[in-house]
Amino acid sequence: MDNTLAAIRDLVATHDRFAVFSHARPDGDAYGTSLAFGYMLRAMGKQATVYNQDGLLKSYQHLPGAEDIVATPVLWPADSGVVIAVDTSTYERLGEGLVRAKVIPELNLDHHASNTLYGKINHVVGDSPASAQVLFEVAQALGWPLPAAAANCLYVGLMTDTGSFRYRGTTARTLAIASALVSAGADPSALADQCFRRNSLGRFFLMREVLNQTRFYAENRIAVYHVTPAMFASSGAAPEEGENFLDLLQTINTVEVAFMVQALDTGGTRVSLRSRARVDVSAIAAKFGGGGHKLAAGIRSSLAVEQLEAELLSEIETALSAGNV
Numbered sequence: 001m002d003n004t005l006a007a008i009r010d011l012v013a014t015h016d017r018f019a020v021f022s023h024a025r026p027d028g029d030a031y032g033t034s035l036a037f038g039y040m041l042r043a044m045g046k047q048a049t050v051y052n053q054d055g056l057l058k059s060y061q062h063l064p065g066a067e068d069i070v071a072t073p074v075l076w077p078a079d080s081g082v083v084i085a086v087d088t089s090t091y092e093r094l095g096e097g098l099v100r101a102k103v104i105p106e107l108n109l110d111h112h113a114s115n116t117l118y119g120k121i122n123h124v125v126g127d128s129p130a131s132a133q134v135l136f137e138v139a140q141a142l143g144w145p146l147p148a149a150a151a152n153c154l155y156v157g158l159m160t161d162t163g164s165f166r167y168r169g170t171t172a173r174t175l176a177i178a179s180a181l182v183s184a185g186a187d188p189s190a191l192a193d194q195c196f197r198r199n200s201l202g203r204f205f206l207m208r209e210v211l212n213q214t215r216f217y218a219e220n221r222i223a224v225y226h227v228t229p230a231m232f233a234s235s236g237a238a239p240e241e242g243e244n245f246l247d248l249l250q251t252i253n254t255v256e257v258a259f260m261v262q263a264l265d266t267g268g269t270r271v272s273l274r275s276r277a278r279v280d281v282s283a284i285a286a287k288f289g290g291g292g293h294k295l296a297a298g299i300r301s302s303l304a305v306e307q308l309e310a311e312l313l314s315e316i317e318t319a320l321s322a323g324n325v
């Protein structure tokens with residue numbers, strides 16, 4: 001057993017109370033992995049609470065245990081147990097509640113290659129397609145229990161972060177893990193239905209507007225759209241319902257890089273980037289203080305929407321011509 005695994009084993013064995021965190025603006029892998037960790041700890045007789053800066057987002061309320069997710073308190077209580085972070089590439093993304101209290105996680109478990117290793121124990125598997133897979137491997141190596149509720153949560157993490165087992169990084173091992181999770185009680189068709197066929201009408205109206213205003217550059221190899229607070233207001237979509245429209249742009253056969261630029265209510269700009277294969281969008285995001293994976297990355301910036309978009313377009317065009325795409 002390697003040192004990190006032994007340290008994780010000892011951390012869990014020698015403590016009784018745990019607080020499991022994932023990143024703000026949580027997705028299926030963040031919620032799924034943190035909830036599954038909670039179930040595993042409780043199955044070992046521990047106390048575990050699952051926190052998120054954003055509490056429970058409506059679109060994930062079907063996850064087993066979702067109703068018990070606690071919104072991170074503004075002031076983090078000192079006696080809340082051993083802090084574990086999952087699926088979170090930087091300390092700041094764990095959210096203000098924890099960051100203000102300057103609590104350093106005892107364990108940082110993740111699959112983002114750009115993870116800054118902010119934990120006391122860092123278990124980061126950069127080529128793993130989901131944190132759910134990383135946690136499954138740890139649990140299996142250490143002989144931890146896998147209750148059915150944990151299997152369902154891990155399955156959601158694996159399914160959503162692999163784009164339903166379509167993205168690169170989906171290996172025979174990933175599918176073997178999915179199979180093990182189904183054997184342990186995960187229900188693939190029910191979970192797919194709950195994750196992918198429960199969009200609100202507001203989200204559909206927002207999607208219609210996004211598709212209408214998508215623009216193409218560099219001989220249709222770059223696609224971009226904007227999202228504004230006004231578009232959320234007119235469509236009736238919830239703030240978290242603006243995700244994953246880039247998947248639609250990526251279905252177009254000419255598109256190498258698709259990105260969206262969102263003006264935030266709070267001021268500032270958020271960007272998501274996706275690449276088909278040849279352009280490393282995490283390298284581009286890094287130039288603007290962002291990060292992520294080679295084929296999927298993000299940025300938060302104080303630059304205005306128009307300026308950030310113009311600078312990104314020029315960086316992406318440079319990358320496209322450098323790669324002779």
Ligand SMILES: [Mn+2]
Nearest residue numbers: 029087131161
């Ligand atoms: Mn993830």
